[in-house]
Amino acid sequence: MPELLLVPEVAAGATEVVVADWLVEPGADFTAGDAIAVIETDKAVLEMEAPQSGTLLRALVGPGATIEVGLPMALVGSSSDVGTDLDATLARLGVGTVSAADASQEPDAPTSDPVEVAQATEEGADSVAVEPVATDRSAGGPGGRVFISPIARKLLREAGLTPDGLVGSGPGGRIRRRDVERLIADRRAATPDAPSEASAPTSTQVASADAWTDVPHTRLRRTIARRLTESKQHIPHFYVKRSVTLDPLLELRRQLIESSGAKFSVNDFVIRAVASAHQQVPDANVIWTEDALRRFDHVDISVAIAAERGLVTPVLRDVGASSLSAISRQVKTYVEQAGAGTLQQRDLEGGSITISNLGMYGVDEFSAIINPPQSAILAVGAGRPAAVVVDDQVVVRTVSEMVLSADHRAIDGALAAQWMSALVHALHHPLTLLV
Secondary structure, eight states, rough: EEEEEEEEOSSOOOEEEEEEEESSSSOOOOOOOOEEEEEEEOOEEEEOSSSSSSEEEEEEEEEEEEEEESEEEEEEEEEEGSSHHHHHHHHHEEEEEOOOOHHHHTTTTSSSOHHHHHHHHTTTTTEEEEOOSOOOOOOTTTTTEEOOOOOHHHHHHHTTTOOOOOOSSSSSOBBBHHHHHHHHHHHHHHSSSSOTTTTTOOOSSSOTTTTTOOOOOHHHHHHHHHHHHHHHHSOOEEEEEEEEEEEHHHHHHHHHHHHHHHOOHHHHHHHHHHHHHHHHHHHEEEEEEESOEEOOOSEEEEEEEETTTTOOOOOOOGGGOOOOHHHHHHHHHHHHHHHHTOOOOOGGOOEEEEEEEOGGGTTTOOOOOOTTTTTEEEEEEEEEEEEEETEEEEEEEEEEEEEEEEETTTOOHHHHHHHHHHHHHHHHSGGGGGG
8 A cells, every 4th residue: 555755864853854866766666775765964965775665656855855854755655556546645645736637737747845845744734735756846948847956946046047948967857956057157158258348347447256156055065064163162172282103103004014915094093093092091982961971881983084075974883892904994985985975874973083184185283173072083194204302312203293172071181181192102002003
């Protein structure tokens, strides 16, 4: 029997998601665990898995639509339900559809914006109107309806353009963001570079107003901005810096690579060393909550990864009990998933500290912003030759500057200094990280 597929709560406290794309077409079968849609939360873009096997009968919201958690996003059933009166089924389930007159003229036309679904639900309506096809609310165009995503519609409006004559690359000719960006680029390319003599600016005139390009914020970028702003506003940051000599670590890394062929990074050692410091100083493995200081039994560490979609910080679990090889493999997996946008929400939650390493970009030193609700973040700079004193002799060593940003509510200065000493000791004696 057909039933409604509701938007799942993919993140603790999440109230809405964006349906980025559908991975199955209406009428297609799927099995439990198959990825059927791509949804975007405040933290990541991830694939939504089917809770059970079935057939997608009708998508009720289209790509780009924002919809509240718990509202219907699709009608699912079995293959025998394909071709039946789905409007009647939706009405029986309390979901409004197009009228009979409208359906006879345009059976596949959308009825309303997904926002109206949420509004109707909040107002306690007996039935709600939802979008009955896997496309967005249409905009008028020549010869009928033009299906267009919300972000594409926004870009057109900001550019002062209309979708007239624009053929989309999406299903059914749906206009996507890339189509609008291509149109805007073509219009700019068609604009003559040299103005006429009558309109040529003098040396005192201001340059053209088209000297910049506005790139709309993604949901993830907005979330990063909001969370880090809140972090600096509400978390009392303080900073502890230490210089770390990396030569023993680099030599051990070289030997491991030669003997095993495994490609260990310096960051793999740093991750393991941070876990060791947390084990040596367990009072630093905490986060601040309104009611208590929460101390963790295991060491879970976030690693900052700069992906094309934006900055993400997936969490490595129980690093204190993990081998260097296991750490290296998991980091590589997270980097691949971040690039493909397949990180799950559970991968991004937890941990008490983040490691942000900009050494590969040649950055000498920086202070990072704490990722709430964590209590610390370690900023790792590049390893560079430097003069250091060893046994009253000046020698050249490879040195990296590391800065710990700590939440003073959960970690005081003496505790942070003690933790940094444990970290430096672990990095100066890297063989202990292999035990």
